[in-house]
Amino acid sequence: PLNFTTTPPTPATFNQVLRGCRRPQPKRKPESPAMSETHNPCMKGVCLKVFVMAPKKPNSAERKVARVRLSSEKVVTAYIPGEGHNVQQHSVVLVRGGRSQDCPGVKYHLIRGALDLGGVPNRSTSRSKYGTKKPKKGI
Template structure:
């Protein structure tokens, strides 16, 4: 009898970012001891996976069926959130009236 080893499938296996369709938006409360309403989106990838991605920055205008760019990088106080949405690309606009300089991607 042969033993079969299961591999954990990584969404970003072949590329560092993916452009995909957002399904819905919500807020999640972080783990203890933090307290907030963190903005997240359920995103359906072109590969068929459906993931939860964090929306960084203050405020966003993304709606259902927005096309967003997703990069890797977890959010430490949100369980199960292992991806970030890249601001300033595709349908995700940059942070409005940002006071301090940032790269064009944020």
């Protein structure tokens, strides 16, 4: 059984009302809009362009990203996780949501080991995230 409180809820104070507590709160924007509009966990897409991007201020690197046309005709920028990749123009890839924290405008990830994008070779930890098969035991 649920624990119901016996005390009645306190009404909003005058200052809370002045600050706008009775106005409905604004809805949160989706992190990956192209996915949430169609309610898909992932979508197929075709790479239009593969390039590197510089991350935001405190970080310094070359982040590998791809411009992808999704099956819904939307064009998005997606991050390519892991070391090394075989994506090129016209590659068919699987795109999932989830932004890249230090790349502005990158709100999607490519799924490694699906369709034309291969898994990360010689990966031993977190293999399921990078599409790597379990290594064969040496005899």
